[in-house]
Amino acid sequence: MQNDTLNLHRLASLLIILFLGGYITIIGQSILSPIAFAALFSFLLLPISRWLERYISYMPLAIVLSMVIALLPLIGLLVLFSVQFATVINDIPAIGRKLRSGLEQVIAFLEQYINLDTFSIEESLKSNFSQLIEAPLQILGQSLSSGSNILISILLTVLFTFFIMLYRTSFKNFFLMQFSRSKRDEAMVIMEQVERVLKEYLTGLLSVILILGVLNSIGLWLIGINYAAFWGFLAACLAIIPYIGTTLGGTFPFVYALATTGTLWQPAAVVLLYMSIQTLEGNFITPKVVGSSVSINPFAAIIFLFVGGMIWGVSGLILALPFVAVLKVVMEHIAPLQPVSELLSSDVYSDAGKFLNEYDHARYRISNYFNRKYKS
Numbered sequence: 001m002q003n004d005t006l007n008l009h010r011l012a013s014l015l016i017i018l019f020l021g022g023y024i025t026i027i028g029q030s031i032l033s034p035i036a037f038a039a040l041f042s043f044l045l046l047p048i049s050r051w052l053e054r055y056i057s058y059m060p061l062a063i064v065l066s067m068v069i070a071l072l073p074l075i076g077l078l079v080l081f082s083v084q085f086a087t088v089i090n091d092i093p094a095i096g097r098k099l100r101s102g103l104e105q106v107i108a109f110l111e112q113y114i115n116l117d118t119f120s121i122e123e124s125l126k127s128n129f130s131q132l133i134e135a136p137l138q139i140l141g142q143s144l145s146s147g148s149n150i151l152i153s154i155l156l157t158v159l160f161t162f163f164i165m166l167y168r169t170s171f172k173n174f175f176l177m178q179f180s181r182s183k184r185d186e187a188m189v190i191m192e193q194v195e196r197v198l199k200e201y202l203t204g205l206l207s208v209i210l211i212l213g214v215l216n217s218i219g220l221w222l223i224g225i226n227y228a229a230f231w232g233f234l235a236a237c238l239a240i241i242p243y244i245g246t247t248l249g250g251t252f253p254f255v256y257a258l259a260t261t262g263t264l265w266q267p268a269a270v271v272l273l274y275m276s277i278q279t280l281e282g283n284f285i286t287p288k289v290v291g292s293s294v295s296i297n298p299f300a301a302i303i304f305l306f307v308g309g310m311i312w313g314v315s316g317l318i319l320a321l322p323f324v325a326v327l328k329v330v331m332e333h334i335a336p337l338q339p340v341s342e343l344l345s346s347d348v349y350s351d352a353g354k355f356l357n358e359y360d361h362a363r364y365r366i367s368n369y370f371n372r373k374y375k376s
Helices: 008-027 029-053 059-113 118-145 147-166 168-176 181-223 228-238 244-260 265-289 298-312 314-331 335-344
Strands: none
Touching: 008 029, 008 298, 029 059, 029 147, 029 181, 029 298, 029 314, 059 147, 059 228, 147 168, 168 181, 181 228, 181 244, 181 265, 181 314, 228 244, 244 265, 298 314, 314 335
């Protein structure tokens, strides 16, 4: 019985590590967030940098060139849409006034054809509903105008990306030396799997953004919405936030169409457009382009998105899925956590019997880790 008792020292150590890790993550967001993004971008730049290093012996120069190659399209996109950014921000007050005018017309229509207490409805809507409709445009304006903090974070991310790329071999060797020689091959396998998963996810995500941007822009242009390319690629870029970003990206052009077109069919067409594209993206584009690089089921993804958003806000929402993808790869190589990794998988519904057929053994039980007899 002594061997099966709870190892309180191990349990206490784990709880302390989790608490301190969570606390440091929250208070250190300003520095940890750029580091996390830099690590993510490093995996994207790695193939470009390795190719350039074949022809350029001076590694820092090859790294800088790879960063320039990767940043040029982004810089071009920002320059291309900078005028539209400013125009949309300047139009926000006028859009708000048009929304209020349209709201009054809707109330007048209700008063003519429906026997309701339109006075109380009018007062309630004027005080709440118009502000609710204006909120997405105000958020957009505040986000685009608070450029100083964003610029600092971008500069830190670029700087950290350079150093992570420059010292990547040292970081890898430092990681490997933490394992005994007999386990270093498995550690290398984990590193290679993490690199493959993140590289496939990032390249696939960029392809999805490009495809969605083109589809959104063409659709909005056909509907007759001003700044179609701006709204289209804004929604596409917001798709980096799974489940939430696409819906939020469609809200902006809908509100803009509602305020500026003077018709009802155009805002309705915008809603139908984004619903159609979102369905196409979720069922065809993302599965085909991104593939199984991040095979996380929706339930687990939503939980991690909420946790990431609570801890790091928008940055947490963006980093949630790459983080859980890396976590899943690591857990696949730790026996007690392999069932947890399977529980996060997108195949958990079809492989429900796997837990009792394959993992029904003491070595796969989490509680076994906290027994005194357990040896890692």
